[in-house]
Every structure is written in C-alpha cells, then in structure tokens.
Amino acid sequence: MVVAAFAVVGLCLGARAAQMSLAEGGPIEAFAAEQSVEQAAEPVRGSIRSADGRELATSVEAARVIATPYQVDDPDQTARELERVIGASTGKSAAEIESALIRRDEDGDLTGYSVVADVDHETAENVTDLGLAGIYVAPDTIRVYPEAELASQLIGHASDYGEVFGGVEARYDKTLDAGKDVHLTLDTAVQQELQEALRSATTKYDAGSALGLVMRVEDGAIIALANTPGYDNNRFSKAAPELQRNRVLTDP
Numbered sequence: 001m002v003v004a005a006f007a008v009v010g011l012c013l014g015a016r017a018a019q020m021s022l023a024e025g026g027p028i029e030a031f032a033a034e035q036s037v038e039q040a041a042e043p044v045r046g047s048i049r050s051a052d053g054r055e056l057a058t059s060v061e062a063a064r065v066i067a068t069p070y071q072v073d074d075p076d077q078t079a080r081e082l083e084r085v086i087g088a089s090t091g092k093s094a095a096e097i098e099s100a101l102i103r104r105d106e107d108g109d110l111t112g113y114s115v116v117a118d119v120d121h122e123t124a125e126n127v128t129d130l131g132l133a134g135i136y137v138a139p140d141t142i143r144v145y146p147e148a149e150l151a152s153q154l155i156g157h158a159s160d161y162g163e164v165f166g167g168v169e170a171r172y173d174k175t176l177d178a179g180k181d182v183h184l185t186l187d188t189a190v191q192q193e194l195q196e197a198l199r200s201a202t203t204k205y206d207a208g209s210a211l212g213l214v215m216r217v218e219d220g221a222i223i224a225l226a227n228t229p230g231y232d233n234n235r236f237s238k239a240a241p242e243l244q245r246n247r248v249l250t251d252p
Contacts, residue, residue, distance in 0.1 A: 043179030044141055048155055048168050050188045051223075055146050056155050057169065057233075063124035064140040064160075065117050067101050070110035071134030075101040078132050082116065085126045090117040091235070101134075118142045118160050145233035151191050152233040153246040154225050165236070167246060185221035190214055198228035211248050 048057040065086065072078050079098035086092065103114040116135070119127070124137040143158045156167020164170040172182045198210040214224040227247050231239035 043177075045143065045158065046176040046179050046181045048172075048176070048182050048184065050184055050186050050191075052187055052189065054188045056151065056184070056186075056188075057143065057145050057158070059141045059143055062118050062120055062140050062142040063137045064115060065119055065124070065127055065135065065137055067103075067114045067116050068112050068134045068136075069101055069103055069114055070112060072101050073133045078135065081130055081132060082127065082135070085130065086117050086119055086123055089119060089123055092117055147188065148232045148234060149230045150188065150195070151186060151225065152230050153227045153244065153248075154186070155233060157233055157236040157244075159236075166244065185216070185223060186225070187223050191224040191226065194224040195226045195228065195230070198226055202228055209247070211251075213248055 045059045047055050047059070050056055065082070069075075075098050079094045079101055082097050083092065083094040086097075087094070097116060100114045100116045103111050105111050118140060119137075127135065127137055140160070142160050145152070145155065154167055156169035156171075157165045158169045158173075158176075159165070164173050168182060168184065169176065175182060194212045194214055198212050201207065202210050210228045212224070212226045212228075213222065215221065216223055225246075225248050227243075227245075229243060231243045236244070
C-alpha cells in the first residue's frame with residue numbers, strides 16, 4: 001500500500017510537471033520567456049552632415065582598452081608595453097597610461113575598472129595579443145570628426161562617455177542619440193574658404209583672433225561660420241577652453 005501510494009503521488013507530480021511544461025502560456029513557459037528577453041540595442045549616435053553631404057561628426061565601431069588595476073602585476077612595465085601598441089594612435093604616453101593602471105577609489109584601494117583608451121579593432125587585437133594581466137578590451141563606439149578643425153566650435157563635441165559640449169552636438173543631443181542624422185545648411189567648401197581667409201587675416205594684421213559668418217541672403221541660412229584660431233575636434237580635451245567657445249554667437 002505504501003509503495004502504491006508513492007507510485008500514485010509520483011505519477012501525479014510527473015503529469016503536473018508535463019502539463020506546466022507543455023501548456024501554452026503556462027508559468028514555466030512565461031518564466032523562460034521572461035528570462036530570454038534581450039534588451040534592444042541602443043542606436044548608434046547619428047551623424048552631423050553638411051549641406052553638400054559631408055560627414056562632420058559620426059560614430060564608428062571601435063574597442064575600449066580597459067584595466068583592472070588590482071590585477072595588473074607591474075604597472076610600469078605594462079604601461080610601456082601598451083604605449084608601444086596604442087601610443088601612436090591615441091597620443092597617450094606611458095606615464096598617462098600608467099596613471100590609468102594605478103587608479104584608486106575614495107578609500108585608497110586600487111579600483112576594479114579603469115578606462116585606458118579607445119582604439120580601432122586592429123589595435124585592440126594587438127593589445128589582446130600582448131596577454132597582459134589585468135588588461136582586456138571590450139566593444140565600443142567612438143565619436144570622430146572626419147574634417148578635424150572644420151567648423152569645430154559650431155559642431156561642438158560629444159565625448160566617448162556620453163557628455164556633450166556645445167554646438168550642434170548639444171543642441172540636437174536627443175535627436176542624435178536616437179540615431180537620427182542632423183543636416184546643416186553649412187557648405188564645407190565655403191567653410192574652408194572662410195577659415196583660410198581668417199587665418200590669412202590674423203597673420204597679415206598680427207591679430208589674436210578673427211571671426212567670420214557667411215549667410216544666404218534669401219533666407220538667412222548660415223553657409224559658413226568660423227572662429228580663428230580653432231582646434232582639432234578629435235583632440236577636444238587638448239584644446240584650451242577659450243578656443244572651444246563659439247565666439248560668433250557667445251561674444252555678442
């Protein structure tokens with residue numbers, strides 16, 4: 001009787017398990033579906049384009065070199081080996097790299113996460129081949145400015161950490177973050193001519209700076225806007241704050 005009772009209970013449990021597994025919309029299926037839902041990938045930040053179709057700002061696939069400082073055996077040696085591989089493309093010195101490898105938290109302990117640099121895929125592979133303790137790479141996207149100094153103050157800047165600084169990047173931040181492109185009335189040929197004219201003028205008259213604005217008579221559209229001296233938007237952090245300001249708009 002005891003054996004028979006256990007057999008009956010076992011059969012009932014087995015039947016219930018089968019029912020929960022196979023029943024459409026059952027709890028187990030719902031739980032499994034919930035666990036398998038993948039979050040939608042965030043859209044890549046949109047591009048800023050000129051009236052003649054040139055990309056003035058765009059996001060490209062890249063990789064991020066990341067350190068786990070407390071796992072790095074020899075920060076000095078590791079920094080020198082990394083500098084040999086990523087120094088040329090990132091402009092970072094061994095000392096700058098080492099500072100990322102020995103980063104500490106508020107308690108003075110070595111942190112578990114420190115960004116070393118953003119690099120292209122080929123460089124990332126070379127970093128991986130080094131096999132350095134505490135150093136790894138992760139997929140990423142970086143913001144690049146193909147025209148470098150062209151209209152840099154007007155375009156503004158978006159950092160690789162989601163911060164935006166002035167210009168079109170800040171004004172249309174939500175639009176760009178949604179993956180949509182922003183098209184300007186700016187013409188790159190006219191912009192280049194204006195910037196060259198301003199550079200020549202500052203040299204000729206030994207001036208500290210010069211400003212220029214070209215507008216279309218019919219509708220007032222801005223065709224070119226320049227501040228000289230300017231800066232390479234790909235090296236925004238190296239530019240002095242007074243150069244980053246769009247003086248054509250802010251000074252008046």
